[in-house]
Every structure is written in structure tokens, then in C-alpha cells.
Amino acid sequence: MRTKNLLKALTICAILSSLAACSNNKSAESSSPNNSPIQASPSATSSPKAQETAKGTKINVTAKEMVFQLSSATAPAGPVEFVVKNEGKKPHEFVVLKNDLPNKKLPLKGGSLDEDAKGLKNLGEISESKLTSGATQTLQLTLTPGRYLLVCNLPGHFQAGMKTEFTVK
Ligand SMILES: [Cu+2]
Missing domain, CATH: 1.20.5 (Single alpha-helices involved in coiled-coils or other helix-helix interfaces)
Incomplete structure (x- = not known):
């Protein structure tokens, strides 16, 4: 039977x-593109595409303990507007670095990312005094094709996971 x-x-x-x-x-x-380590925030639309506006590409970033979530991990070259919301309880910073390191190993200094290391270049940041709990801040940059790192380099935060890769094509 x-x-x-x-x-x-x-x-x-x-x-x-x-x-x-x-x-x-x-x-x-x-x-489905399930090999990306970056998760879209639950409030983001289901489309993984970057949002293009008159000001360029808008990337929504959620910062919290201890992670960054991006609406898109890629953008076309040109103006990029990062809209960073701190949904955590602690202040965080948001640092955009051009990453020309030849491999995936990131240079550390005192447990944080060594932003002055050869191969890394700080292009702009939102400081922790502005990105307090609940705050939303924007950072506008003009980005060329390549690899980038988005990090919070406050003591302990980088190693706890506040780092993500970003690619400009
Ligand atoms: Cu942080």
C-alpha cells in the first residue's frame, strides 16, 4: 500500500x-545570489539593486552592535550617497576606505584596522559624535571603480564585526 x-x-x-x-x-x-556575506536590512525593499537618484546612487546603511547592513553592496562609479542610520544603543562611526590591498588580510594596529596602512585610503567618514544612537547621517562621495571597506573603527568594534566590503563597478 x-x-x-x-x-x-x-x-x-x-x-x-x-x-x-x-x-x-x-x-x-x-x-539566487546567495554567496553574498552582506544581508539586506529587513526594512529594505526586496530588490537588491542600488537606488539611483539625481544625486547619484543612494546606499542605505544600518549600523548597530556590531554590524553594518547595506541596501546594496555595489554601486556604479560616480556620486554615492551613504545614508547611515544608527539603530544601535551605542555611538558608532562610519569610515569609507579604498581597499587596494592585494589580498583579503587586513592590517591591524592595536586590535583595530590600521587605516594608515599602505593599500588603504580613508576617503571620508562620519564620526561617532554625529552618529549617536538613533541618528541618521549622510556621507556623499564620488567613487571610482574598485574595492572599498566600510568600517567602524572604534575600539573593539571592527573586530566584533563592524566591517563590510563594498564594490564600485
Ligand atoms: Cu561601532
């Missing part, structure tokens, strides 16, 4: 498969 039911179920699935119904889920999963 069980075998018969199983065969029946398999047959139904086979028929549905031929109508491309059973295989829909599988193809949707395999085509």
Missing part, C-alpha cells in the same frame, strides 16, 4: 515536472 502510494506520488510529480511545476523551486534557488 505504501509502495503503491509512493509510486503514485512519484508519478504525479513526474507529470508535474514535465509541466515545469516541480522544478520551479529548484531553479529559483540555484539562480
Whole structure:
């Protein structure tokens, strides 16, 4: 009886498969970009595309203990407006660095990122005195193609996870 039911179920699935119904889920999963380490914030739209405005590309950033969440981890070259909201309880900073390091190993100094290391260049930042708990601050930069790091380099924060990669194409 069980075998018969199983065969029946398999047959139904086979028929549905031929109508491309059973295989829909599988193809949707395999085509999704699930290799990105950066998670969109829950309030972001389902579209992973960067939001382009008259001022350039707008990237919404949520800062909290101890992570940054981006509406998009990439942007086209040109003006980029980072809108950073601190949803944490502590003050945080937001530092944008051009990353020309040849490998993934990041130079540390005293447990924080060594922003003065060769291969890194600080392009701009929002200080912790402005990015207090609940505050929203913007940082506008004109970015060229390449790799970037977005970090909070307050003591302990970088190593706790407040770092994320950003790519300009
Ligand atoms: Cu921080």
C-alpha cells in the first residue's frame, strides 16, 4: 500500500515536472545570489539593486552592535550617497576606505584596522559624535571603480564585526 502510494506520488510529480511545476523551486534557488556575506536590512525593499537618484546612487546603511547592513553592496562609479542610520544603543562611526590591498588580510594596529596602512585610503567618514544612537547621517562621495571597506573603527568594534566590503563597478 505504501509502495503503491509512493509510486503514485512519484508519478504525479513526474507529470508535474514535465509541466515545469516541480522544478520551479529548484531553479529559483540555484539562480539566487546567495554567496553574498552582506544581508539586506529587513526594512529594505526586496530588490537588491542600488537606488539611483539625481544625486547619484543612494546606499542605505544600518549600523548597530556590531554590524553594518547595506541596501546594496555595489554601486556604479560616480556620486554615492551613504545614508547611515544608527539603530544601535551605542555611538558608532562610519569610515569609507579604498581597499587596494592585494589580498583579503587586513592590517591591524592595536586590535583595530590600521587605516594608515599602505593599500588603504580613508576617503571620508562620519564620526561617532554625529552618529549617536538613533541618528541618521549622510556621507556623499564620488567613487571610482574598485574595492572599498566600510568600517567602524572604534575600539573593539571592527573586530566584533563592524566591517563590510563594498564594490564600485
Ligand atoms: Cu561601532
